[in-house]
Amino acid sequence: MSESNQDQHYVIIGAGQAGAEVASSLRKRGFEGRITLIGEEQAPPYRRPPLSKAYFSGDATGDSLFVMKPEQLEKARIDFIGGVAVTAIDPAAHTVALADGRSIGYDRLALTTGGRPRPIPVAGADLDGVCLLRSIADVDAIRERCREGMHITIVGGGFIGLEVAASARKLGLDVTVVEALDRVLARVTAPVVSRFFERIHREAGVDLRTGIGVQAFEGDDGRVSRVTLGDGTHIDTDLVVVGIGLIPNTEIAEAAGLAVDNGIIVDECARTSDPDIVAAGDCANHPNRFAGGRTRLESVQNAMEQARVAAATMLGAEEVYEAVPWFWSDQYDCKLQMAGLSGGFDAIVLRGDPESESRFSAFYLREGRLIAADSVGRPQDFMFAKKLVTAGIAPDPEQLADPDVPLKEMLPA
Ligand SMILES: Cc1cc2nc3c(=O)[nH]c(=O)nc-3n(C[C@H](O)[C@H](O)[C@H](O)COP(=O)(O)OP(=O)(O)OC[C@H]3O[C@@H](n4cnc5c(N)ncnc54)[C@H](O)[C@@H]3O)c2cc1C
Numbered sequence: 499m500s501e502s503n504q505d506q507h508y509v510i511i512g513a514g515q516a517g518a519e520v521a522s523s524l525r526k527r528g529f530e531g532r533i534t535l536i537g538e539e540q541a542p543p544y545r546r547p548p549l550s551k552a553y554f555s556g557d558a559t560g561d562s563l564f565v566m567k568p569e570q571l572e573k574a575r576i577d578f579i580g581g582v583a584v585t586a587i588d589p590a591a592h593t594v595a596l597a598d599g600r601s602i603g604y605d606r607l608a609l610t611t612g613g614r615p616r617p618i619p620v621a622g623a624d625l626d627g628v629c630l631l632r633s634i635a636d637v638d639a640i641r642e643r644c645r646e647g648m649h650i651t652i653v654g655g656g657f658i659g660l661e662v663a664a665s666a667r668k669l670g671l672d673v674t675v676v677e678a679l680d681r682v683l684a685r686v687t688a689p690v691v692s693r694f695f696e697r698i699h700r701e702a703g704v705d706l707r708t709g710i711g712v713q714a715f716e717g718d719d720g721r722v723s724r725v726t727l728g729d730g731t732h733i734d735t736d737l738v739v740v741g742i743g744l745i746p747n748t749e750i751a752e753a754a755g756l757a758v759d760n761g762i763i764v765d766e767c768a769r770t771s772d773p774d775i776v777a778a779g780d781c782a783n784h785p786n787r788f789a790g791g792r793t794r795l796e797s798v799q800n801a802m803e804q805a806r807v808a809a810a811t812m813l814g815a816e817e818v819y820e821a822v823p824w825f826w827s828d829q830y831d832c833k834l835q836m837a838g839l840s841g842g843f844d845a846i847v848l849r850g851d852p853e854s855e856s857r858f859s860a861f862y863l864r865e866g867r868l869i870a871a872d873s874v875g876r877p878q879d880f881m882f883a884k885k886l887v888t889a890g891i892a893p894d895p896e897q898l899a900d901p902d903v904p905l906k907e908m909l910p911a
Contacts, residue, residue: 506531509604513537516610516779516801523809540581550661555668587754606812609777611747622715627722628738646670648736655682658741664829678711694852761794768808776808835880838870838887847898866892
């Protein structure tokens with residue numbers, strides 16, 4: 499690291515998974531200057547995936563969530579300002595304004611502001627007991643209300659909704675899931691995989707309603723007690739969790755004049771339209787060859803790997819973000835692992851039978867090429883699928899379907 503970097507001040511807005519990774523990557527790469535990590539949440543950076551899984555069900559402690567504890571931040575000489583939002587960026591003056599009135603100067607800036615849960619635009623959404631889920635505080639508030647035998651309605655059959663359903667069943671709650679589309683996980687998996695997840699939830703006692711939306715929440719004394727569905731039917735309920743998607747936190751970027759379109763626009767080096775500002779994670783709309791164009795991903799893989807590229811760019815290195823996307827979800831004793839992006843597939847090949855088995859892989863092909871795979875209980879398939887998708891192979895569908903043919907053998911020499 500050149501001497502001049504010692505006088506530099508790099509500021510990171512958003513102390514989540516991506517923000518923490520930018521900060522620690524800067525140090526790992528030898529940056530000797532000052533690093534300030536600013537987070538709206540009071541807590542030091544933590545992992546969100548357990549919030550709907552082990553932390554919700556009580557199998558993981560709050561302490562196990564932290565990516566970097568205060569002593570680790572201190573050791574890495576990362577100045578953490580928690581519980582304060584950045585309200586404005588002045589790219590010309592190279593300063594950021596904090597909600598507590600402070601102004602901080604920067605030489606390079608990283609935006610890792612993530613997103614917030616999409617609120618549901620129906621009557622009664624503001625009733626007590628209608629909850630959104632993104633933070634530790636959100637889950638603590640939901641958990642405080644959970645009592646065995648009570649009824650919870652989950653709006654949204656995406657990953658968060660289904661994981662909360664599984665965790666709530668584990669806690670002994672009576673669970674209804676309401677999904678407006680005609681199947682769960684419709685945006686991310688093939689119908690055959692959706693059917694598998696619908697089956698395991700129904701077998702676990704979840705009342706799963708697909709193809710119907712929520713019309714209103716109702717309740718007495720300001721507290722939710724009833725959900726009215728699109729067909730006029732009602733569900734009596736004690737608690738509601740809404741999981742219908744994410745809105746990227748782009749307002750301060752947009753107000754600063756940065757290009758924004760479903761996320762902060764960055765190039766393959768995580769650079770925004772301002773050369774001194776990078777962005778990474780859930781808030782960044784980036785070119786991704788696996789998506790066949792621009793996309794915004796909401797995953798730990800993306801947050802971590804794009805953050806590392808963002809740190810490299812801050813230091814003037816030319817690195818490109820081109821990692822294969824991957825994701826996982828835990829529901830009951832099933833682990834789903836996904837490699838690649840399946841959007842636009844035109845054929846699907848199954849290894850194992852999702853209708854009758856609890857372990858299978860679904861391989862997605864487009865014009866003969868493998869573009870993605872969803873594996874349940876087959877971690878080896880997932881491991882090799884990441885490599886095969888990266889290599890862009892055009893596999894023999896019969897071999898792909900045959901569990902006796904090791905995927906390893908399909909890797910290019
Ligand atoms: C319940 C749940 C379960 C999930 N499960 C999985 C999973 O199984 N697998 C997986 O791959 N991914 C999962 N994800 C997604 C994954 O957690 C996110 O993709 C990841 O956290 C994104 O990291 P990030 O740093 O971009 O954003 P975030 O983690 O959202 O962090 C952004 C931070 O920036 C802060 N911030 C925003 N604006 C400002 C501002 N103006 N000033 C200061 N601070 C600001 C926010 O308060 C937040 O703390 C899950 C997410 C949730 C919520």
